[in-house]
Amino acid sequence: AITNHMPTAELQALDAAHHMHPFTNNDELAAKGARVITRAKGVYLTDSEGVEILDGMAGLWCVNIGYGREELADVASRQMRELPYYNTFFQTTHVPAIALAAKIAEKAPGDLNHVFFASGGSEANDTNIRMVRAYWQAKGKPGKSIIISRKNAYHGTSMGSASLGGMSAMHAQGGMPIPDIHHINQPYWWGEGGDTAPEDFGLARAQELEAAILQYGEDKVAAFIAEPIQGAGGVIVPPATYWPEIQRICDKYEILLIADEVICGFGRTGNWFGSETMGIRPDIMTIAKGLSSGYQPIGGSIVTDEVAAVLDSIEFNHGYTYSGHPVAAAVALENIRIMEEEGIVEHVRDVIAPYLAEKWTALADHPLVGDTSIVGMMGSLALTPDKAARAKFASEAGTIGYICRERCFANNLVMRHVGDRMIISPPLVMTPGEADILIERATRALDETYARVKDEGLLKAAS
């Protein structure tokens, strides 16, 4: 049998022989061997050599309540024994799905009171594409089918959700975006704002939505989708003028606003939902990740009373075998119960996010760091050869970010890179002491990156 007790090299060889990693150059990985993670507790992972690694990404932005929660294991085991599976198609339901939907309705702002379940964020965003089109058809406006999104957005990896996303490297590998999805520019002031003031830039980027609606026709546009704060695109916090203008435009032209809360939801920004932090009123929210803290695969779309009423008037021909899966739903419900009981959102807002923010923004003193953005427990650093000029490196985008990520990993810190931006999204239960360790390791990694970049003559700005 293949177990945790096997030598690391043997596990790595088997991994390379049979396991295709997502979003990975598998040849490159096979040459050096994947780090084998064997267990985890709190904010720490342990690898097969017994080394502890501080998980600055909460897995993939999802393990919000931290690793090793026995309560979630107990609930899963109990639910599996009682009712491991049943579906919610046609005319059946079960208590975990009922209870989770009711709890989500209670937590979600305004009249976002109805949930359509999926197994993750990609599936939920596919639901959203189908849902907004079915909605406008049911309202007698079948022409409204265009969805507007943003370049460099991430909404998932299925054909539909990757089409909503604005990742050109994904689109380039075939057949995307699918028809009737268009992308406007992102509100990334540090990287794209030039000499424009952030407030003016935020307004201008939001007004691209209005221009797109007028170009395609108000009677053709169904919805606009965006993450309250772009995550996988590099933790890009929009200027304060951006979201109010987007809300105004959606209201004016009767465009459904979809907030993709897959990362921002469930406490990450210091409120239950990023929409609350950004002051917007979406018609639909995409949720996943923090909903179950990653302990089970589950996601969904939360919709307003009005959207639900329209969809309830037709048969929406859509659903997944695992929509509302009882074990996943029971675990998600327990996750939310723990978040409430321990006041985890309040811990983020009042304790750990302000503490981390102070230390994170102080990294701007490092010679390699330009922008230091952070909202709640999601932050980013722009690496730059010249911070005054907000310059990019002359080397291929991502070269320096990759070196920095490797230096983080060597210092037992998981911090990802998106191009030459470094990003963090740690578990929300992090303590101030653990935040200190994160900053210490990040600083060491930045110092080592700087030394290497200087040595290799890479400290050059793109012309």
Ligand code: PLP
């Ligand atoms: N939407 C956002 C904002 C995400 O960050 C992600 C994943 O990172 C997704 C959707 C896709 O979710 P999943 O990987 O669960 O399909």
